[in-house]
Amino acid sequence: MINNFPLRLEQVISKILNVTESQISDATAPQNTPEWDSFNAMVLVAEIEKVFNIEFEFDEVSSMTSVGNIKSILRNKGVAI
Amino acid sequence: MKGVIVSSLSPYDEPKFIQYITETHHARYILNDQRYRHWQFTNILVAHAKDKIIGHLGYRDSSYWCEKEMNVRVSMNLFVRPEFRSFGIGALLMSRLTDTDSYVLGSAYTEAVGVLISRLRPQWKFVGNMRRFLCFLNPHPIFTEFGTPNFLQSVSSSKGIELVSRVTEEFDDFWNGVRHKVGFTAVRNSTYLNWRFFNHPHFTYKVVTVRQGEKISGYLVYRIEKSDTFLVARIVDMVTADHVATNLLLSSTLFRLQKEGVHAVDFIMSGYWYDNQLCEAGFFDVENTPYVSFPILFSPLSLKRVVINVGYDCGLPFNECYFTKADSDQDRPNPL
Numbered sequence: 502m503i504n505n506f507p508l509r510l511e512q513v514i515s516k517i518l519n520v521t522e523s524q525i526s527d528a529t530a531p532q533n534t535p536e537w538d539s540f541n542a543m544v545l546v547a548e549i550e551k552v553f554n555i556e557f558e559f560d561e562v563s564s565m566t567s568v569g570n571i572k573s574i575l576r577n578k579g580v581a582i
Numbered sequence: 583m584k585g586v587i588v589s590s591l592s593p594y595d596e597p598k599f600i601q602y603i604t605e606t607h608h609a610r611y612i613l614n615d616q617r618y619r620h621w622q623f624t625n626i627l628v629a630h631a632k633d634k635i636i637g638h639l640g641y642r643d644s645s646y647w648c649e650k651e652m653n654v655r656v657s658m659n660l661f662v663r664p665e666f667r668s669f670g671i672g673a674l675l676m677s678r679l680t681d682t683d684s685y686v687l688g689s690a691y692t693e694a695v696g697v698l699i700s701r702l703r704p705q706w707k708f709v710g711n712m713r714r715f716l717c718f719l720n721p722h723p724i725f726t727e728f729g730t731p732n733f734l735q736s737v738s739s740s741k742g743i744e745l746v747s748r749v750t751e752e753f754d755d756f757w758n759g760v761r762h763k764v765g766f767t768a769v770r771n772s773t774y775l776n777w778r779f780f781n782h783p784h785f786t787y788k789v790v791t792v793r794q795g796e797k798i799s800g801y802l803v804y805r806i807e808k809s810d811t812f813l814v815a816r817i818v819d820m821v822t823a824d825h826v827a828t829n830l831l832l833s834s835t836l837f838r839l840q841k842e843g844v845h846a847v848d849f850i851m852s853g854y855w856y857d858n859q860l861c862e863a864g865f866f867d868v869e870n871t872p873y874v875s876f877p878i879l880f881s882p883l884s885l886k887r888v889v890i891n892v893g894y895d896c897g898l899p900f901n902e903c904y905f906t907k908a909d910s911d912q913d914r915p916n917p918l
Contacts, residue, residue: 544673
């Protein structure tokens with residue numbers, strides 16, 4: 502597992518969605534977070550790719566329906582979070 | 583993100599695009615009409631993933647007057663398959679559209695699209711809604727539920743106006759003489775007018791002009807729409823040099839339409855350029871009247887109120903701009 506990143510996932514999400522880390526849980530999703538709109542989804546994917554030095558496949562992006570799902574996808578790519 | 587490709591719609595994409603539109607709308611939806619697409623759009627961006635089209639965004643690069651002639655990118659039609667929303671596909675498409683030095687103009691967009699454009703273009707903002715004027719010429723049962731309207735009683739004859747079948751260079755001289763009156767508006771030279779009103783793949787527009795001496799002093803464009811037994815004339819554009827021309831165009835056109843059995847006439851536009859002349863001719867502003875909910879879509883008839891909002895990034899006040907229903911893709915067929 503790789504675990505040598507400048508930011509944690511919650512910090513990345515907090516920065517892009519402009520919400521506090523305490524507001525973020527595995528259940529955080531576009532449906533319950535107005536800040537998670539199409540623009541922020543695009544920026545979020547790009548920022549996670551940059552911070553964790555990975556590249557998502559479209560199938561993975563289209564599975565990102567919540568923070569919990571993002572964590573699962575990252576773990577499957579060998580990212581320790 | 584790997585696996586999503588944004589490209590311009592090409593002839594090779596045609597079968598996939600038709601399948602995509604049919605699945606997300608219906609087979610006869612206007613975007614399945616290739617002639618319409620070629621006429622309306624400069625470009626349609628499509629997002630491909632998993633060997634199918636998952637979203638599209640159409641736009642037209644048009645000449646606008648904003649103290650000088652300049653290109654403006656008019657955003658017209660953004661759609662992403664529902665199952666692929668919230669993943670940034672719309673933003674990806676819109677980021678390509680806004681990757682231009684031109685101003686970006688949008689109308690009749692959803693709130694989400696408005697937010698999206700303003701995120702990509704910080705100067706871009708919602709500026710207001712277009713206004714609507716109505717005039718009633720002949721009785722029809724459709725009016726009953728909105729209250730008793732006042733029908734236009736006496737209209738002067740249609741002498742003084744001329745129906746044209748093509749726009750010539752003399753319209754360029756007319757346009758060059760009046761364009762400075764408006765801050766931001768579509769360039770209405772002969773190229774634009776012929777494309778917009780005489781080359782339309784489906785609609786037949788009537789273009790009437792008025793002259794002072796030998797020179798054109800104004801023109802008005804309308805088309806007649808039928809919904810069951812109801813006939814409505816949609817004025818989609820009008821530009822005049824002065825009030826005399828406006829009065830003559832309006833009164834003569836109404837006379838002609840009343841004789842043709844048209845029940846109502848509407849004119850949707852921005853700004854306050856023609857308020858007095860419209861009211862003198864027999865129109866009224868629907869705002870704050872029961873007719874604010876009078877249908878805007880007649881073919882097919884829809885009772886859902888549609889507000890035509892406008893947003894742009896040129897910075898000029900909305901009341902210095904002149905947009906009409908002929909702008910963007912607002913006046914388009916909606917086959918069922």
